Every structure is written in C-alpha cells, then in structure tokens.
Amino acid sequence: MWLTLKDRHSMEKQMRFKSKTNKGAIVLLISFLSVWLILMLVATDFLPNLRLPKGEWLTVTHTKYNFSIQHPDNWSIHKYDDRGYKNAREIKLILNYNARGFNGLFVKIIEDSNPTLEKAANWGDVWLKEISSTGKYREISFTEDNINGQPALRRVSAIGERVFVDTYIARENDFVVITLQTSQTHYNQFSTDYDKVVHSFTTLKSN
Structure with a gap:
C-alpha cells in the first residue's frame, strides 16, 4: 500500500x-x-535531620556569670544580665537553632548561699509544675551525671507533647540548670547535641 x-x-x-x-x-x-x-x-521527619548543624563548634563565654559553653556555629546566641529573659530572671543564655521541633536551649543561673544538687532538683521540680497547665509533669528519667569532673543530675520529663531535659550543676554560690525544650517527636534528633553542649559547660577560673 x-x-x-x-x-x-x-x-x-x-x-x-x-x-x-x-x-x-x-x-x-x-x-x-x-x-x-x-x-x-x-x-x-527525615528532612529536619538533614538540617542538623554539621559545622564547627564555637565557645561562648559569659564572664558576668563565670562560665563558658560550646555550641554549633550556626546556632544563634543571646546573653542576658541580671534582668534575664522577659519575666525569667534566671535565664542568662539562650542558644537557638532554626529547626522544626527545637524550642531552645537555656542556661539558667540561680544564686544560693548554700547550693546543692538536691536544691537544684527541687527548684526544677517546682518550675516544671509551674509551667504545666495541670500542675503536673511526667518524669521519664532521673540520673546522675558528671560534667568536667563535677557531679550533676539530669532529669528528662514531659508535659503533653513537650519534652524538657534539665541538667543540674551546683557551684560555689549558685546552681546551674541547662534546659533543652523540644517535642517528643524530635527529642532523639537533638539529644546528642544537647549532651555535647552540656558536657562543654565550664566554670571559669577566678583570677
């Protein structure tokens, strides 16, 4: 054809x-x-994991409250004086990172004439109850730790879907509380960096 x-x-x-x-x-x-x-x-939640900081770690020093701490170089830093942050006078440093589920890492300094780990833990207990709408929280774990040769306590607790990781350190004239706020979904994503930040905490030597 x-x-x-x-x-x-x-x-x-x-x-x-x-x-x-x-x-x-x-x-x-x-x-x-x-x-x-x-x-x-x-x-x-795979993409947020890809966005976790992978760069250098830097050291920030707060001479007024006699400590230094390390953090990833792409986290933002906010230092505070006696007035603290908003109504929370005990907050002296906030580390933040723009990622889903990350609500901030806070360094709190509470002055005390006779600071002990027990007092620090009791303070944390009261604080958790105050921020809870029901006046209660669920304790996930409460363990001993050691920060640069200094005894410490660590509490992991939950209020609803929020997770709070608090590390308590007693010093000579105050006690320190280092808090990570995140969600239950993202807790594992940030726990390793939190642990590294906490174990970098160093009290400055007096001249």
Missing part, C-alpha cells in the same frame, strides 16, 4: 504529537513523584 505525501505528513504529525504527549506525561509523572517524595520525607 502506497502512502501519499499528504498521508505521510499526517502520520509524521501524529507521531510528533504522540512523542510530545509522552514526554509531557513523563515530566508530569517525575514532578508528581518528586513532590510525593518531599512530602513523605517531611512527614517522616
């Missing part, structure tokens, strides 16, 4: 149309799969 020139042009036109249609369908499918993959990664 012989095809006329007109028939050939018609067939070529149809083939080009089918080729464009197939390419368009492939592009559309790839776009759909890409969007689906991104949504799945976000839903499973």
